[in-house]
Ligand SMILES: Nc1ncnc2c1ncn2[C@@H]1O[C@H](COP(=O)(O)OP(=O)(O)OP(=O)(O)O)[C@@H](O)[C@H]1O
């Protein structure tokens with residue numbers, strides 16, 4: 001496995017990806033031949049009507065979901081060949097996830113939530129603390145590390161989720177409608193955070209969204225329709 | 238991970254305490270009952286063996302098969318001296334012979350028993366039941382059973398003639414003065430026994446440094462096995478050792494029966510608690526499917542998630558066990574010092590009916606087995622009970638578990 005993120009190797013490479021769900025023995029085509037290449041340092045928004053396959057594509061790229069045809073490569077690793085355990089390891093090492101529902105562990109403090117994933121990686125306790133603190137710091141959560149998720153606002157919880165996603169220094173940050181539960185002011189704040197991550201640390205980010213404000217912050221806008229890439233600002237130019 | 242497990246237990250405090258309380262209560266009940274049991278067995282064995290037959294007996298193997306008079310242990314004094322070199326062991330020789338016991342016109346069949354009164358009165362309880370007169374002092378004095386005295390019309394101070402056949406069929410005859418009368422409550426003993434000093438009986442029956450048995454008493458019953466093994470190495474020829482288990486098989490059988498019954502009860506109780514734990518973890522899995530999906534999305538393997546929940550189960554069982562033992566230990570400790578008066582339980586009457594001498598208090602005894610059995614079973618049971626539901630973690634798919642409702 002190579003962690004090479006130089007611009008000549010794409011961070012994400014999808015070729016004719018199909019994902020077919022069987023619903024009561026009727027096949028549902030969630031992805032019907034999606035093609036997408038994302039290079040390091042891009043900030044991509046994935047838009048499109050409900051049911052167009054945005055979440056499915058993110059899940060496939062993130063190794064959370066399998067696919068039925070085509071090829072998917074993340075950070076140089078071809079996912080089609082990996083078994084469940086190898087996919088879990090890939091998620092742990094290479095991908096950071098941010099979900100619409102913040103999905104923090106309610107019984108752990110903000111800092112412990114961030115540390116949790118480092119613990120899964122087997123990072124020593126002292127290094128865990130240092131890295132968790134600096135991740136929280138960089139997201140403006142320096143003072144809130146000891147609070148439990150229930151004691152934080154939605155925007156703060158989502159920033160903790162981002163801290164958790166980036167603390168492992170993944171090659172790719174995937175966010176599925178991260179601002180859908182936030183008001184417009186908090187949405188803007190969160191997008192600024194993501195933009196900073198992208199511009200200052202060169203983090204490659206892909207976010208699914210319905211929200212034009214989100215798209216305005218991203219460097220590349222991709223639109224999906226019926227399980228295919230319908231429009232791509234990178235291709236248009 | 239420990240922290241996570243601990244916090245998760247605090248999530249639903251009442252359920253945690255309820256489950257831990259159930260575990261604790263069963264640990265308390267089982268370890269207390271088991272301590273009572275081992276205490277009561279000890280008392281049962283002790284009082285039964287102390288009464289008359291001793292912790293063990295050494296005799297000629299053929300005498301055990303059929304107690305014929307000539308089947309004796311030779312050189313009894315030397316063997317007694319040798320056995321007494323074993324630490325914590327006391328040895329008392331006995332001779333016994335069937336005899337006709339008569340006074341005036343009346344005659345009865347009986348058993349002349351030659352004993353070492355000085356030693357036996359120290360160890361055995363039967364001599365506490367002398368109802369008239371006293372323990373014989375001179376070699377021509379005897380202690381007889383109450384029924385025999387009644388049947389003969391004998392009183393303390395009367396003369397008894399004991400007639401039997403000694404070695405090689407020689408007629409044996411002796412005269413004893415009744416020094417005391419004993420009432421054991423056991424018809425067989427009260428009707429037949431004539432206790433006399435061993436020297437007097439041996440002489441009358443022409444025995445020379447011989448005994449029919451060497452009665453054994455150990456200081457501490459738990460050492461009987463080890464001491465028995467030492468004794469065996471010192472026994473030669475046809476001599477054989479019988480311990481109380483062989484001398485009084487009924488006692489052991491009734492203990493085994495009681496144990497089996499108790500085990501059934503404990504098993505039922507523990508199974509009940511295990512079902513409560515199963516229920517708890519079915520709920521845990523149901524409530525936290527989404528969280529487990531998240532764990533896996535973040536890169537945890539299913540077995541790691543299962544391990545995490547199993548660890549919660551372990552903490553829960555330790556909590557319950559701690560609770561149970563914290564209550565059980567002081568209770569057992571206190572009662573093993575003070576004892577439980579048996580009159581409240583009708584125990585004295587029961588003891589008398591069992592003809593085991595007297596004891597009026599039951600002392601629970603904490604043994605390793607009585608304290609550790611329930612906790613061990615609870616830990617294993619809780620783990621298995623939790624596993625019943627946690628194996629289903631493997632079926633959780635992160636995408637569907639995390640889907641926004
Ligand atoms: N587990 C599943 N079983 C069956 N069909 C599914 C499953 N998951 C998704 N689908 C179907 O696949 C298609 C794509 O779904 P997906 O969730 O990717 O859409 P989306 O673009 O994320 O929509 P939204 O904007 O509502 O989030 C939909 O038709 C959906 O019903």
Ligand SMILES: [Mg+2]
Pocket residue numbers: 054055056176208
């Ligand atoms: Mg979606």
